[in-house]
Amino acid sequence: MSDANPSLNSPKHHSFSLQSGNLALASATDHRLFTARYVRAGTVRAAGNKPSTINVSTSALMEAASKGLFDGKAVFVDHAGFFQNPSIRNLVAVTGRSYWDETEQAINGDLAFYSTPDAKVISDLLVELLAQDKPPDIGLSLVFWAERNIDPDGSITITAIEHIESVDLVFEPAADGRILQALSALTQPPSILPPIPPPLGGLEGSGELEGSDIQQGVSRMSIQDNLIEINKREEELERSSSSPSQSADDSADPQSWAVAAAQTVAQVMIANSDLPQASKDRLSKMTFLNPAQVTAAIDSERSYLASLAEDKVVQLSGQAPRGGDIQFGRSGFEQLSAAFDALLDGKRPPDGIRPLSGIRELYNLLSGDFDLTGVFHPERVSFASVDCSTMAGLVANALNKRVVNEFMQYPRWWEPFTMPEDFNTLQQVKWITLAGIGELPTVAEGAPYTELAWDDKTETADFIKKGGYLGITLEAIDKDDTGRLRAAPRALAQGAYLTLAKSVSAVFTAQAGTGPDMADTYPLFDASNHHNLGTSALSAASWAATRAAMRTQLELDGGGGSPAYLGALTAPRFLLVPNELENDALQILGATSSGSANYLDNMWVEGDTMTERIRSARTRVIVVDMWTDCEDWAAVADPLLYPTIGIGYRYGRVPEIFSVSAPNQGLMFTNDVMPVKVRYFFAVGPMEWRGMYKHNIS
Numbered sequence: 001m002s003d004a005n006p007s008l009n010s011p012k013h014h015s016f017s018l019q020s021g022n023l024a025l026a027s028a029t030d031h032r033l034f035t036a037r038y039v040r041a042g043t044v045r046a047a048g049n050k051p052s053t054i055n056v057s058t059s060a061l062m063e064a065a066s067k068g069l070f071d072g073k074a075v076f077v078d079h080a081g082f083f084q085n086p087s088i089r090n091l092v093a094v095t096g097r098s099y100w101d102e103t104e105q106a107i108n109g110d111l112a113f114y115s116t117p118d119a120k121v122i123s124d125l126l127v128e129l130l131a132q133d134k135p136p137d138i139g140l141s142l143v144f145w146a147e148r149n150i151d152p153d154g155s156i157t158i159t160a161i162e163h164i165e166s167v168d169l170v171f172e173p174a175a176d177g178r179i180l181q182a183l184s185a186l187t188q189p190p191s192i193l194p195p196i197p198p199p200l201g202g203l204e205g206s207g208e209l210e211g212s213d214i215q216q217g218v219s220r221m222s223i224q225d226n227l228i229e230i231n232k233r234e235e236e237l238e239r240s241s242s243s244p245s246q247s248a249d250d251s252a253d254p255q256s257w258a259v260a261a262a263q264t265v266a267q268v269m270i271a272n273s274d275l276p277q278a279s280k281d282r283l284s285k286m287t288f289l290n291p292a293q294v295t296a297a298i299d300s301e302r303s304y305l306a307s308l309a310e311d312k313v314v315q316l317s318g319q320a321p322r323g324g325d326i327q328f329g330r331s332g333f334e335q336l337s338a339a340f341d342a343l344l345d346g347k348r349p350p351d352g353i354r355p356l357s358g359i360r361e362l363y364n365l366l367s368g369d370f371d372l373t374g375v376f377h378p379e380r381v382s383f384a385s386v387d388c389s390t391m392a393g394l395v396a397n398a399l400n401k402r403v404v405n406e407f408m409q410y411p412r413w414w415e416p417f418t419m420p421e422d423f424n425t426l427q428q429v430k431w432i433t434l435a436g437i438g439e440l441p442t443v444a445e446g447a448p449y450t451e452l453a454w455d456d457k458t459e460t461a462d463f464i465k466k467g468g469y470l471g472i473t474l475e476a477i478d479k480d481d482t483g484r485l486r487a488a489p490r491a492l493a494q495g496a497y498l499t500l501a502k503s504v505s506a507v508f509t510a511q512a513g514t515g516p517d518m519a520d521t522y523p524l525f526d527a528s529n530h531h532n533l534g535t536s537a538l539s540a541a542s543w544a545a546t547r548a549a550m551r552t553q554l555e556l557d558g559g560g561g562s563p564a565y566l567g568a569l570t571a572p573r574f575l576l577v578p579n580e581l582e583n584d585a586l587q588i589l590g591a592t593s594s595g596s597a598n599y600l601d602n603m604w605v606e607g608d609t610m611t612e613r614i615r616s617a618r619t620r621v622i623v624v625d626m627w628t629d630c631e632d633w634a635a636v637a638d639p640l641l642y643p644t645i646g647i648g649y650r651y652g653r654v655p656e657i658f659s660v661s662a663p664n665q666g667l668m669f670t671n672d673v674m675p676v677k678v679r680y681f682f683a684v685g686p687m688e689w690r691g692m693y694k695h696n697i698s
Contacts, residue, residue: 032113032123038070038098038167039142040106053155060146062100064161065107070098075111076168077122079141086166092119095167111167122169141170263287266294273298279305336365340398344486358480359472366390395472395485396659399676402489403496404654410497413622414504417574417636419643419687420653423463429648431459431687433556439564457556459519461685463650466499471673492678496655500647503684505626507645508576508634513696516686524686525694534695538581538633540588546635546693547572553690569642570691572635576622580630590617629697637691644691648683655680 041058043051064070075093076086091114098109113123129135147160266288270280279301288294335349339356342349349355356362364370423429433456443449470488507524510516514533515524525533531549536542553570554563577585590613622636636644658677686692 032115032119034111034113034123034126036095036109036111036140036167037101037104038095038107038109038140040104042105054158055155056158058105060158060160061105061107064164065098065100068098069161069164070107070109070167071096073164074166076166077118078170079143079168089118092116092122092169136171138169138171141168142166143168262289262291265291269294270298275301276305336362337394337398340394341401343482344398344402344489346486358482359485360477360480362394363477366394393659395674395676396657399489399492399659400657403493403657403678406490406493407497407654410493412497412501413624414501414645414647416619416622417576417639418504418645418647419639420647420649422649422653423683426463426650426681429461429463429646429683429685431461431643431646431685433457433459433688457519459685459687461646461648461683463648463681463683464503465679465681466496467655467677467679468495469675469677471675473674474672488676492655492657492676496678496680499680500682500684502626503682504645504647505624507684507686508624508632508694509627509629513629513632513694515694518686518689524689524692525696526689530689532689532693534693535697536695537631537697538577538584538588538695540591542695543572543575543588543635546695550635550637550691550693555690566642566690570637572693573638573641574620574622574636576624576634576636578627578630578632579623579625581633582621582623585621585633586614586617589620590614631697632695634692634694639691642691643687644689646683646685646687650681650683651679 039056039061041056041061044054044056073095074086074091075095076090077092078090093111093113096110096112098107100106101108113119126138129138143165144161145163145165146158147162149157149159151157267284269291270283273280275283275298283294283297283301286297288297335353336356338353339349340362342353343356343358343362440452441450470492472485476484507515511523514526517523518530520529522529524530527533531553534542534546534549536545550570550572551565551567553566555566557563575585575589590610639645656679658679659674
C-alpha cells in the first residue's frame with residue numbers, strides 16, 4: 001500500500017490495499033486448498049521495503065475477524081488497474097475459516113481454489129513455489145475500506161475495517177510477512193486451524209475404519225471439500241487408538257464409533273459446502289450412513305436451489321443482485337468519467353479517483369490506440385462494454401453538462417416577457433388565441449342559459465435547426481491540448497445563446513422595425529390596423545401615453561359585436577430599450593415624486609425609497625444589446641396575463657452535443673478528426689399583437 005493515498009484527506013471510510021501474507025499447502029494431495037496469513041497487525045511497509053506511515057491496529061483486525069469480514073472474499077490474480085473493476089476472469093479462489101492468531105498477531109485462514117483452468121494453473125504454480133528453496137516473492141494483497149486516525153506526526157492508524165473487497169495474489173507484496181519467509185518453513189505444513197475434538201472421547205478398534213465406507217468417504221470428501229479437517233480427524237483417531245486410556249472402555253461397540261465418526265464426517269462435508277446456511281442447518285439434522293449419501297443430499301439441495309433461481313437474477317456470494325461487473329462504489333468507467341469531468345473543470349477529481357494527465361491519456365484508455373492511428377484496439381482496452389463510440393459518447397456527455405451549465409449562466413433577457421413551450425414534433429407551431437366573449441349575460445331565475453359566441457385565431461412559426469461542429473484532431477490529442485477542449489463548452493454555449501437571442505430580437509427589428517407579418521397579413525407593429533406603432537422618443541410622457549394606448553386595446557371579437565377593453569391584461573409590464581437608453585428607462589420606472597407625470601405608471605413597484613424602487617425597476621427594464629438603433633424602444637405586457645411572443649423547443653431548451661469517432665467512417669476516417677457537433681431546434685414568433693407596442697424613431 002502506498003502511503004500517498006488521496007483518499008486520506010477525508011475522515012473515514014477509505015479504500016486501502018495492504019499487501020501481506022503467507023501461504024502454506026494444507027494438503028499434499030489436494031492442490032486446491034491452502035492455508036494463508038491474510039494480514040498482520042503493525043506498521044505497513046512501503047515500496048522499496050521501507051516503513052510507511054500507516055499502521056494497522058490489533059483491535060481493528062480482531063474486530064474484523066470476530067465479524068467474519070475475512071470469510072467468503074474473492075481472490076483475484078493481481079489487483080484491478082486504475083479506473084477498473086475486478087474481473088471475473090481473474091477470480092481464482094475464495095477465502096474461508098478465518099480467525100485471529102494471537103501469537104502471530106495476524107488473521108489466518110484458508111484459500112480454496114476453484115476448478116477453472118486459470119485457478120488450476122495458479123494453484124499448481126503455488127505448489128511448485130512452496131517446494132523451492134528461494135521462490136519469487138509472492139504474497140497476498142488485502143483491499144478493504146477502513147476508518148483511520150491521523151496522528152500529530154502525520155502517521156496514519158487504521159482503527160476499524162468496514163468492508164473487505166478482496167484478498168488478491170500479487171508479486172512483491174509491499175508489507176511485512178512475505179511469501180519467501182513462509183515458503184522456507186513449509187516442509188511440514190503447519191496446522192493453523194483449531195483441532196476438532198472426538199465426539200465421544202477415546203476410540204478403540206480404529207483399524208476397523210481403515211477399510212470401511214467411512215474411510216473411503218473421508219478420502220473422497222477431503223479431495224472435494226476440505227482435506228485439512230479430515231487429516232486432523234485422522235490424527236486424533238490415531239492418537240486415540242494408541243492412548244493408554246483406551247483400555248478403560250474395552251467393551252465399547254466399534255460399530256457405534258463408526259456411526260459417530262460417519263456423522264462427524266457428514267457434518268464437516270455439509271459445513272464446507274457452498275450451500276446457504278439455512279440449507280446447511282436442514283441437512284445437519286439428517287442422518288447419513290456413508291459419504292455418498294451426504295454428497296447426494298448436497299447435490300440434491302443445490303439442484304433445488306438452482307430451480308428456484310431459474311429465470312431470476314444471479315447472486316454473488318449471497319449479496320444483492322448485481323450487474324455484469326463486481327462493483328464497490330463507483331465502477332471503473334464511472335471513475336474515469338468523473339476524472340474526465342474534473343479535467344474539463346480544471347480541478348482535482350473526488351477523493352479516491354486518480355486524475356487524468358490529459359486528453360491523450362483518456363483517448364489511450366478508451367481506444368487502445370497508443371500509436372494514434374485512428375483505429376480502435378479492443379484487445380488493449382481493459383474496460384467492459386467499451387467500443388469505438390465510447391470515447392465520443394463520454395466526450396459528448398461531459399461537454400453537454402458544461403454547455404448546459406454555461407448556457408444557464410448567460411442573461412436570458414427574453415425569458416421575462418416570452419412564453420416557452422416544449423413540443424413533441426417538428427411540425428409547424430401554431431399559437432392559438434381564443435376570442436373574448438365580453439360580458440357574461442344575465443341568466444334569469446328558471447331561464448335557460450344562452451350559447452356564447454366565440455372564435456379563435458392562429459399564428460404560426462416554423463422550427464429552425466441551428467448547429468455546427470468543432471473538430472478534435474489527432475494532432476491536438478497527441479499534443480495533449482486539453483485547454484482547447486476545455487474551452488469548447490463555453491464557445492458552444494455562447495454560440496447557442498447568441499443564436500436564440502438574435503432570433504427573439506428579430507421579432508422587433510424585422511421589416512425595418514415593424515416585425516414579421518401576422519395571420520391578418522399586417523405587420524406585427526402597425527399603426528392603422530393594430531394601433532401599436534408610434535414614433536415618440538422615450539420619456540415619462542411617452543411611456544404614460546403608450547400605457548394608455550395598450551390598455552385600450554379591444555379583445556378579439558368573438559362575434560358578439562361588442563368586444564371589451566383588455567385593460568390591465570395588456571398594460572405594459574416590461575420596457576425594452578437599447579443599452580443607450582437603460583439609464584433613462586430606470587429613471588422613468590423608478591420615479592419617487594408623487595407629483596411626477598409618470599408616478600402612476602409605477603403602480604406595481606413596491607418600496608418607498610429610491611433604492612427599493614430602482615431595484616424593482618431593474619426587473620422591468622429589459623436591455624436588448626442586439627438592437628442597433630439607439631433610440632427605438634418597446635413595451636410588452638406580462639406574459640402570464642397576455643402572452644405575446646412564443647418560443648417553441650424541440651429536444652430540450654438548451655443546445656445538444658453529439659460526437660462520433662468510428663475509425664472507418666466520417667471525418668475520423670478522412671481527416672483524423674473527432675467532430676463535436678452542436679444542434680439546436682427552436683421556433684420563435686409573435687403570438688398576439690395586442691400586448692406589444694413599438695416606437696421607431698426616424
